[in-house]
Amino acid sequence: xERYFQKDIETMPVEKIKELQSEKLxxxxxHVYENVPYYRNLMDKKGVRPEDIHGIEDLHKLPxxxxxxxxxxxxxxxxxxxxxxxxxxxxxxxxxxKRVIAYYxxxxxxxxxxxxxxxxxxxxxxxxxxxxVAYGYGLFTGGAGLHGGSHxxxxxxxxxxxxxxxxxxxxxxxLKSTILCCTPSxxxxxxxxLKEQGYKPEDNSLKxxxxxxxxxxxxMRRDIEKALGIKAYDIYGLTETSGPGVAFECKEQKGMHxxxxxxxxxxxxxxxxxxxxxxxxxxLVFTSLDKEAFPLLRYRTRDICxxxxxxxxxxxxxxxxxxxxxxxxxxxxxxxxxxxxxxIETVLLNEGYAPNYRIEVDRVNNTDTLxxxxxxxxxxxxxxTEGIVKMEKALSAAITxxxxxxxxxxxxxxxxxxxxxxxxxxxxxxRKLHD
Ligand code: DLL
Numbered sequence: 001x002e003r004y005f006q007k008d009i010e011t012m013p014v015e016k017i018k019e020l021q022s023e024k025l026x027x028x029x030x031h032v033y034e035n036v037p038y039y040r041n042l043m044d045k046k047g048v049r050p051e052d053i054h055g056i057e058d059l060h061k062l063p064x065x066x067x068x069x070x071x072x073x074x075x076x077x078x079x080x081x082x083x084x085x086x087x088x089x090x091x092x093x094x095x096x097x098k099r100v101i102a103y104y105x106x107x108x109x110x111x112x113x114x115x116x117x118x119x120x121x122x123x124x125x126x127x128x129x130x131x132x133v134a135y136g137y138g139l140f141t142g143g144a145g146l147h148g149g150s151h152x153x154x155x156x157x158x159x160x161x162x163x164x165x166x167x168x169x170x171x172x173x174x175l176k177s178t179i180l181c182c183t184p185s186x187x188x189x190x191x192x193x194l195k196e197q198g199y200k201p202e203d204n205s206l207k208x209x210x211x212x213x214x215x216x217x218x219x220m221r222r223d224i225e226k227a228l229g230i231k232a233y234d235i236y237g238l239t240e241t242s243g244p245g246v247a248f249e250c251k252e253q254k255g256m257h258x259x260x261x262x263x264x265x266x267x268x269x270x271x272x273x274x275x276x277x278x279x280x281x282x283x284l285v286f287t288s289l290d291k292e293a294f295p296l297l298r299y300r301t302r303d304i305c306x307x308x309x310x311x312x313x314x315x316x317x318x319x320x321x322x323x324x325x326x327x328x329x330x331x332x333x334x335x336x337x338x339x340x341x342x343x344i345e346t347v348l349l350n351e352g353y354a355p356n357y358r359i360e361v362d363r364v365n366n367t368d369t370l371x372x373x374x375x376x377x378x379x380x381x382x383x384x385t386e387g388i389v390k391m392e393k394a395l396s397a398a399i400t401x402x403x404x405x406x407x408x409x410x411x412x413x414x415x416x417x418x419x420x421x422x423x424x425x426x427x428x429x430x431r432k433l434h435d
Contacts (some may be wrong), residue, residue, distance in 0.1 A: 002251070002314050006114065006155070009261050010316045014195065014309070017260050017317065022055030024289035025264065029053045029062070032295055035080040038073050039065070056264060060275055060300070061285065064299045069098050070240070079103055081293050091139040092239045094233030097391050102141075102239045103293040109148065109288050115237075115245030115259045116149025122250045122257070122314070123208045123233040125179055127154030130205075130431040132172055134182035134190070135213065136422050137161040141243025142213050147335070149245065156178065162186060163419040176205040184216035184224060184232075185424035188355055194203045201229030210235050212244060214341050214423045215324055219349030234323060240299050241286050247321050252312055255320030262290050265319060267307055270328045281306050283328055284321065302327045330359055332429065334368045337405050341426055344407075347398050348374055356417045362430040370407040372399065375417050 003011045009222040012020070030050045033040050042063040043049065053062060070078065079086075085105050092100040104112070118297070131150040135142025143161055158177060160168055168190060169379070180187065187209055206228055206407065212235035221232050235243040236256050246263055247256035258265050263286050267276045267357065270283040284301045288294075303324040326340035333339070341359055348357055358374040361368060374395065376388075388411055396409040 003121050003126070005118040007152070010118065010318065012261070014317055018056060020175040020261060021264055021289060025056055025059065025287065026288050026382050028295055029297065032080055032297055036078055037159055038077050040070070048278070059264065059266065062298050064285065064298045064300050065296050067100065068288055073100050079295060080295055081105060086293050090141045090144060090239055090243060100239055102242070105292045108242065108291050108293055110263055111348070112145060112242040112245060113148030113152050115242065115262065116145045117152035119210060119233070119235050119245050119248030120146070120153045120179070122248055123210050125153050125155055125177065128262070129155040129178045130158065130175055131155040131179040131181065132158040132160055132177040132296065133147070134160050134162055134168055134180060134186060140422070141239050145237070145243040146210065151217065152220075157193065159262070165421070167192060167270065167383055168196070169194060172204060172206070178205055178207050180206055180209045182211060183420070183423055184211040184214050185214065185355070185420045186385070186422065187211050187224045187228065187232070188220065189419045189421070191224060193353070195227065199409060201227060201360055204228065206230045208233060212236055215326060217342050217346045217349065219346050220355050223349060223355060236321065236324070238301060240296055241288055246286065250312065250316055252314055254312070255308055257316045257318040257320055258314070260318045263288055265307060265321065270304070278307050278309055286325070288291070288364055304328055304331070332427065334361055334370050335405055337403060339403055339405070341404050344372060345400050347372050348395070351395055351398050353377070353395070356419070357426060359427045360430065361427070370405060371410060372407045373410045373412050373417065376411050376415055379412050381414065
């Protein structure tokens with residue numbers, strides 16, 4: 001039987017969800033207008049006043065917020081409550097520019113942890129579980145979010161943080177962890193290390209994994225599931241909207257349910273800002289309905305995906321988002337062709353390689369070049385040089401079929417591509433370095 005963390009909310013009829021969102025939106029717009037001068041100014045410039053917002057049908061009238069607004073208002077300019085009412089900050093993992101700082105009141109923390117608890121229960125978690133949190137702790141929201149959710153569900157929580165893989169594995173086996181939470185690339189690495197140490201998937205007690213914070217393909221999901229002997233669930237979120245738990249997968253695994261009692265999701269055309277109908281691909285925009293301290297309205301995530309309100313057999317009525325297929329700002333344009341790293345990953349895994357790769361883009365004599373470095377599996381190593389060249393050609397042809405442009409493929413020895421304990425860095429765009 002399907003279990004829910006908050007059944008009354010999670011299975012609410014769609015009409016009721018919309019009514020609830022409308023009610024909360026009216027209040028939230030007023031709260032932001034009155035307390036955030038920067039957003040008030042944006043609304044004034046657009047000629048919209050809080051009285052013009054009667055419900056979700058008026059959402060499109062509001063101005064967007066983007067990362068550049070957050071940079072401009074860094075560090076306190078988006079705060080909607082006195083700093084003395086805040087109990088926590090978290091921050092983005094970004095390495096360029098100013099980091100985004102998110103503020104939380106105690107109420108904001110509670111609702112964030114509820115969202116994470118919903119995700120854990122949807123992945124089969126109960127108070128009988130031992131939940132190993134191998135997302136980073138600290139400023140990053142992954143560790144804190146899943147940790148809080150795990151407490152709410154009543155799991156025995158292992159606050160491992162990321163890294164120290166040997167110790168990670170020792171605790172996992174000794175304490176019989178049943179749920180693992182980390183980035184998909186770290187889960188793959190843990191699986192690989194277990195195999196190297198001579199363990200089989202059935203030697204661990206894991207039943208599920210809750211993986212997110214970076215894009216991963218269905219092929220990578222199958223790889224991780226096989227390596228660890230688990231069911232792997234996706235979880236989505238961003239610092240700006242609290243952190244993980246904005247959306248999560250249920251046992252159906254056909255997209256992630258968005259916690260619509262707390263967030264309104266829209267899909268827009270990233271170039272024009274026009275709102276697109278359900279089912280069309282575009283940029284995801286979130287409005288947070290309940291957050292007190294850092295309540296962003298119409299925040300542009302840059303994540304490209306599709307929404308679906310199709311009925312889900314789990315009974316949850318919340319709209320679902322497909323796996324984000326990349327970010328509008330991470331999309332590479334190579335010789336005029338739009339390329340998402342996830343497309344390359346799909347081909348690699350379909351062709352029998354591990355998800356250990358690096359993509360390098362450069363510009364030589366005014367022409368874009370695409371180099372894909374892929375690690376060989378130990379069992380592929382014994383092949384002759386001609387054999388390797390043949391494999392490189394075959395892989396290059398498969399990627400060409402997917403992308404429409406031909407990459408230079410370089411098969412490299414096992415363990416020569418740096419592993420990630422957090423979010424993997426898979427793309428190096430050298431063109432940016434020359435500009
Ligand atoms: O990554 C929050 C998080 C932690 C989500 C743990 C899930 C698990 P940021 O560091 O602010 O927050 O990065 C947010 O990561 O806009 C997406 O581009 C990407 N992202 C997050 N989850 C997924 C996912 C956390 N499941 C940015 N699939 C987002 C694909 C994801 N991309």
